[in-house]
Amino acid sequence: MQSDLVLRVAGESGEGVITIGETLCKIAAREGIHIVTFRTFPAEIKGGSCMIQVRLSERRIPYHGEGVDFLVCLNQDAVDENLPDLKEHGVLLCEAECDLPEKNPGWTAYKVPFDRIATREIGSRISKNIVVLGALSHLLSLPKETIEKFISEKFARKGKTVLDHNLDALQRGFDFARSHLAKKDSYRLPKGSGRKRLLMTGNEAIAIGATAAGMRYFFGYPITPASEIMEWLAAHLPKMGGVVLQTEDEISAICSVAGASWAGGKSMTSTSGPGLSLMSETIGLLSMAEIPAVIVDSQRGGPSTGMPTKTEQSDLLLALYGSHGDATRVVMAPTSVSDSLRVTALAFAVAEKYQLPVIMLVDQALSARLETVDRETVERLPQGSRSCASPADGAPFVRYQLGGSAVSPAALPGTQGGEHMVTGMEHDERGNFACDEETHTAMTVKRFRKLAAIESDPLVAEFCTRLGDENSEVGIVTWGSSAGPVEEALAIAKGLGISAQAIIPRILNPLPHQELKTFFGKVKRVIVPELNFVGQLATLLRSTYRIPTIGLTKVKGVPLAPSEIVEKIVEAESTLNARSTRAYGRAG
C-alpha cells in the first residue's frame, strides 16, 4: 500500500470543489494523516476554473506533490486542463458526460453521472459535491461514518432538510460507486497515526501564533491574500480581550499599531505588497522611535495591483530596504503553515525585546494552503518581552540611552516619572531633536547594534535549518515557502544518487552570518531558488558575501516544482568537476 497520495479536485468555482478537498482534509487530519494542500483561486468573484490539490501522507511532507495520483474532475474543462498532470498510472474520477482522449498511457478512469444524481435523484444541484464525496469514500475506502459525522456537523445549522439532502447525496454517491465501479486501482487513503492533528491555513496559523504571543491590538485594511488573518482575528481576538479595527487605509493601520504599541500593547497589522509599499514611511518611524511592531506581508504576484490571487516572493527587497534613510528592521519568512505559527511568535518576541519593526513575509500559496499542524507546536512558541524602566523620581527619563546595551528600557505612558518624547526626528538620549553630527552617528550605531545583537541571540538559534547531505558541494539557499519544494527536491535528487544540501534562514535581516559563512565554506555551487524575476535573495547574498550564485527564478504565479530544482541540482553537479573551484567561504 502506498504511504502517500496526491489527490486533485478540479471544476468550476461554485461547484463545491474546495469543499470536497477540505472535507477530505478534515477527515484525514482526524485520522492523524499529514496533509499539505495547494489551491488556485479564480481572479473573478464568481465562476472561473479552480482546483484544490491535497497530498496525504503517513509521514511529514514539505510539499503538495508534483504529478497527481488521483484526479477528480467535475466538468470537461477540468478534464482538459488537469489531465496532463495525472501520473501515468493514476486514477481519473469524472463526470459521466466528459470525453476522454483516446490515448491512455495507463490510467484508470471512473465515470459517475454526478450531475444527474444530484439534480434528478436528489433534486438539489448544489449537493453534487457531496455525491462526489460519496463516490470517493467508496473508491478510497474513506471512513464513511467520519464523513457522515462531519457532514452532520457542517450542515446541522442549516436545518434538517438541507442536512438530509446532503446525507442522501453522500449515500447515493457511495452506492453508485459500489454497484457500478469495480475498483481497478490500488490507491486508498494512507494510514494515519490515529493521533489527531490540527488542520489550518497559513493565514490562520499567523492569526493563532499572534494571539498566542499575546497580540491584542490589530489594525488592518483588507487585501488579498492577507484578509483572512484580519477576519479570523476579528471573530476571535475580542474573546481574549483584544480588538480588531479595520482602518481607512494601510497608513492608518500601521500608525495605529505604532500608537498602540508605544502605549504598551502587543500590536500587529497584516497586508500584501501594495499595503507594505504604503507603510514604508511609518516603518522608518518605528525604527527611529524604537517601537515594536509586527507587519505581515502575504506576497502576491507582480508590481502595482499585479496578480492578486497568485503567489510570488517578490517583496523581499522592499521589506529589507523600503523606507528612506538607514531604517533598521527585522525581516522574517516562515516556510510552512506550522512554521508560520512559530515564526509569528518569534516576530513578536524579537520586536518586543529589541523595540523595532519586524516584517514577516509569507505568500499567497502559503497563506491559503491547508496543512496539518501538531498541537505541541502551539505549546512551544518562542517568547520575548519589552524591557520596561522604573524611572527615578525627579530626574528626567532617559529613553534612548547610549553606551551599554543597544536596547534601552522603555517607559510606557502612564508610568510615574517616565514622561519623555519619542520622535521620528533624530534625537538625543532624552528624545529631544538633535541634528549634530555626533548624535546622528551615535544613534544610528545604537539602532544597528540591535541587529547585531539579534543575530547572536539564542532566541533565533533554531530558526536557520540545514537539510540534505552536509558534505555535498552543491548548495542551495532558499527562503519562505520555496523551502518546501527544495526539501522535496533534495529527496528526489538523493534517490537519483545526487547529493546536495540546503540552508534555510527564517530571518533574512539580520542574516545568520555564522551559519551562512560556514555553509559557503563547504559548498562550491550555490543555487538560489525563489519566486521572483530578479533573484532578490540571490542579490542580497551576492552583495553581502561576494559569492557567485546560480539563480532559479520563476514568475508564473505558482510555487516552484521540485523537478525544476532537481534539474538545477543536476546541472550544477555536472559542472563541479569541469574546472577547479574553491569553496566560497573565503570570499565572504
Added chain:
Amino acid sequence: MEELDKSCEYLSGVCPVWCPGCGYYGILSALVEAFADLKLPTKELTLVSGIGCSSRLPYFVKAYGFHSIHGRGLPIAQGVKTANPELTVLAVGGDGDGLAIGGGHLPHVARNNVDITYLLFNNAIYGMTKGQFSPTTTLYPVTKTSPFGLAGEAINPSALAIVYGATFVARGFSVKKEHLKELIIQGIHHRGFSFIEVLASCSSFNTTDMNVARIVKNLEMIPEDHNPEDAIEALRLAADQEKIRLGVFVRNQRPTLGDKFQEMRRKAKGKGAANMEALLGQFA
C-alpha cells in the same frame, strides 16, 4: 502668581523653536493652563503630533509625547487610546498636516468617535517648509508655490469636522487665550472625538489670513442660545463667510470607539471560551 506656577509645571523646559510673534505661543499657554486647571497628572497626559511647526508642541510640554510623521498624528493617537483608555490623549498638528497629507484620517477618527482631543492649528500656510499655501489659505493667494494665484478653494476645517460627524467641534483663536483654554477644557471633558480649530497667525509667512486685527474686527461669539446638538445650524455658523464665529459649534453624545470595543468583547465572549485551547478546538 500661584496660577502661573501651576501651569509652568506642565512645561518641559525645552525652549520653543517658533518665530517671534508666532500665534502658537498663545496656544501653548492656553494648553498648559487648561492642564493646570484640570489638575491632570503628567504621567497620564499624552500628546501626539505629526510634522510641522505646530507639531513641535509636544517637546515643550511635560507629558508623554509622540512627534511622528507628516499627517499621521490622528491614527497614532487612535492606537494609543485604544491600547490604554486610561490616558488623556491629545493630538496636535497644522492645517497642512491635518487637512492635506493627513486629510484622509479625519473623517474616520471622527466617525469612530475616538475619545481624544485634536487641536488643529490653522495658520493658513505651511510654516515649517517656509511659506507654501495650505488647504486653508484664502486672502494671501500669492505664496512660494502659487506665484500666480491659488488653484483651489479653501477648506473650512470646523465645517468639515461637523460634516464628518465629530461629536465636539469648536473654534478658538490663539489671542483669546482664556476662551481657548475653556474650549480645551471642554474638549478634554467631552467623551468622544473633540475637534478644536485654533486660528493662529504665522508671523513669518502669512500675516494676512490670520491677521489679528482682521480677525478681531470680524469675530463674533457663537450665540449663547445655539443648540450644539443642531448640526445644521452649527454648520451654518461654522461656514459663515461674513463673520468668524468662535465657540462650540457641536456637542453631542454617542458611544466612543472604546465603548464599541467593549461591546464587541462582550458579544464575542458569548460566542466561545476565552482561551487558546478553545480557539484551537475549531481546527481539530
